[in-house]
Amino acid sequence: MAILEIRDVSKNFGGLAALGDVNLTIEEGTIHSLIGPNGAGKSTLLNVLVGLLEPDVGTVLFKGEPVLGKAPHEINQMGLARVFQTPAIFDDMSVLENVAIAAYAARDGGYAFNVFETPASAKPCIDLAKETLNDVGLFEQRKVIASHLSRGDKRRLEMALCLARKPDMLLLDEPTAGMARADTENTIKLLQRISDKGGITMVIVEHDMNVVFSLSNYISVLAQGRIIAEGVPDEIKGHPKVIEAYLGGETEE
């Protein structure tokens, strides 16, 4: 079943067509990668999905509901969480506090004036936060201030932040960018585990083909704002258009 449907989405910046007539369907429970050369429009597409950018035309349906025009926090509350390219976390707060924020947000639906919260009523959220940290392997570091974590661990923390919200779909913008090989391997394993365990649909924008081919169930290739090829990893590997887009050099910026 389709969880996310992108219909005829176009976006121009000045005269430049960043996205032209993009149609994309993401099936529930899959790991779907978006690849393409620099400037192909991958990030623009992600920004449209989370409400950061409004496309010129087109519709985006998430679980059958329109996403466009909604505020980022509303889209998150619908179950669509985003992991940023540079880990976006609460730097000066402890690891546990980071995830607790997400747990409270999930429980309170975005806003609650709960200034007299009791320890007992907060406990389920704290427990959820700890459990999530355990899942991503950060439980031991829960009292560490987030900015002191390694880059790989920051990425993990950001994922925990997203997962504590129990989202239906996770958008990942280059989850392994700038990571050492060991960290990349760990991230692949982590993503695989999350997908297997929770059945969370993932959309991954990635440059590292190793990551793409070892994780994806399905791949869409973007070039110059258009989808030029789609298919399972084996179909994409030998696709002439894909090879042309990557090696032809026309679309490089």
Next chain:
Amino acid sequence: MISDNASFYKKDILPVTTFAVVLLTMPFWFRYIGGYSGLDTKIVIWIIFAIGFDILLGYMGFLSFGHAAFFGTSAYFTGLMLLHYSNNILPAITVGVISAIIMAFIIGFLTLKRTGIYFSILTLAFGEMLHSMVLSTLQDWTGGDNGLTGLPTPMLFDIKMQGDNVFYLTVIVAIVMYYIARRIIGSPFGLMLKAIKSNQVRLEYTGVHVARYKLMGFVISAVYAGVAGALMIVYEPYVASEFMGWHLSGQVVIMTVLGGVGTLFGPMLGAAFMLYFENVVSVYLGAQWLLVLGAIFMATVIFLPGGFVEAGSRIKKALTGGGK
């Protein structure tokens, strides 16, 4: 910080009790360090103002240069109530604080869309707009430059609100408001305020309605300013036009920074220090006292960005940590 067993209550008992004991015994020890009756009341009022200001600046990370707007609005409405309605302070304070809350909703709604220096300038502009309204447009109501004079002696039903009575009233209010501030900071709501300071974008993408939290944080801060403004009129039944002015807004900024932003305790210390310095130490320094205060402020900002609280923790570290 969240501890493993998330005990919100226990850690509040000691600081709040200490705070209460120090304030309640003030009439007995304050005069030995040069203080006088009346100054203690004023210090407690400013402490309330500073606590609220720290919730906004220290925790939420928004520097308002127009907090006199809330202090002043509340002061004027309290004064007007005492003058025209009843000399009972309960309705007067209630109306005063509510007026500050309404003002905070309006100003907050319009200014919180911006951050950093833009927010600061906007709040300053709003504060000065209100100040000039008080001086000109509304002078039939506010008494313009002369302020609101001729207020009756405030009463709490049959109790005359003068001297010690005012002092103990303000102390009780301060203790309650300090406790509430600690609870706010320790609650999930307070965690969201800290998260706003830390990373607004991430918070928005975590499904949190950031704008609402910001507005409520701003209003809470204004409630403290409003309570302080109202109590100031109970303490001295005269509304000065300076209560609306940028000078007062600046003072609370200096107190908070001097004491230590984001510590609650620091700004209270900063408020006490400023008033003590202005009223007691200045006598020995003569006309140069402002210069000395300026130098202290600069030295603090340059060498101790964490204010008095940082000085305290450094001394403690030096004493206990030894060679570390």
